Amino acid sequence: EAGVAQSPRYKIIEKRQSVAFWCNPISGHATLYWYQQILGQGPKLLIQFQNNGVVDDSQLPKDRFSAERLKGVDSTLKIQPAKLEDSAVYLCASSSRPGTSGSGEQFFGPGTRLTVL
């Protein structure tokens, strides 16, 4: 079974530029998560989708971050404009379990390491 795919693996941009990350979840998984993991910290949930609807985006900085999951499969996360403090690894995960719940195994992709200069 193929895992969660993410691209690119690495990205370096200058502040005020824009960047987009792509995630392809495990086939059949209805729930998709985007996390931000700053060096030395645990992952922080940015947004959770159930199919193509948003379940929780309370910690997404909506003035600069946006995410979509068209057709309930692939998802993109965009930052525009980027700030120095956005430097982090952006992790995508998927799960077959629904809801704002910690239950159910989340399968994580390898992440995209973003460096903002």
Next chain:
Amino acid sequence: LAKTTQPISMDSYEGQEVNITCSHNNIATNDYITWYQQFPSQGPRFIIQGYKTKVTNEVASLFIPADRKSSTLSLPRVSLSDTAVYYCLVAVGGSSASKIIFGSGTRLSIRP
């Protein structure tokens, strides 16, 4: 925002049992407690999940007291390959507005 608390780091030796505790005072009533393992440059990987009392699988055990305000991950007979960061994950808050929270992580170092 409610949060979870874990020790920052732990050291142990091969063959020993390691116990890592996570406190989560505001865990959602109906939610599970999940533990993940993360190696450098990789995404977290599921270890074990439980709701109450004790759960055991082929790699770990999870102990959850009756009040569910903490949980302990137990790794029996650790090896060098268990060197990693371990996170607890819970949903906190009320059942209608719970939020997924990862702990800050415990960096486990295993020595020969």
